[in-house]
Structure formats: C-alpha cells, structure tokens
Amino acid sequence: MRLHNLVVFYAYILTPIVIMMSLTMLQLIDSRTFTIAILGYALVYHPWISGLRLVALAVITPSKLIYNFIPFWNTRYFDYLFIDGTKKA
Secondary structure: OHHHHHHHHHHHHHHHHHHHHHHHHOOOOOHHHHHHHHHHHHHHHHHHHHHHHHHHOOOOOHHHHHHHHOOOHHHHHHHHHHOOOOOOO
C-alpha cells in the first residue's frame, strides 16, 4: 500500500509540471505565463501537497501544515515524502 501511495504522491507532484511543459512546447502559453505557473507551483501547490502527505502519514499535525510554506522547512522530512514514508536511520 505504501508503494501505491508513493506513486499517487509522485503523480500529484509531477502532473502539473508535465502539463505546463506540454502547453509551453505546444505554444499554448507564453514564457511569462509559464514562469507565473512555475512560481505558483513552487510556492503554493508543492508545499500544500507535501504538507497533506506529511499529515496523512501522521508525521506532522494539521496545525503545522502552514510551516510547509516556509522554504526548505520540510527537507527534514525528505525520507517520509519522497522515498517510502518511513524515516531512514
């Protein structure tokens, strides 16, 4: 089940980037729009999704979800987020 959850997490994280890149390559959005979208992704979407995963894994409490918007705050939870949901020793 952990592998399934990890795959879903990666799908949530990577899908917007693939969509933005595809729209840019097809020239449906310009570089300014792409830049704004990447900033929105990096500053809002990715921290929110990462925070929700940490809450779902019971690593942090929902009240600490707001801390994910501080740059690099959740790097201490890298193993939980991106590897397999368990802390490596």
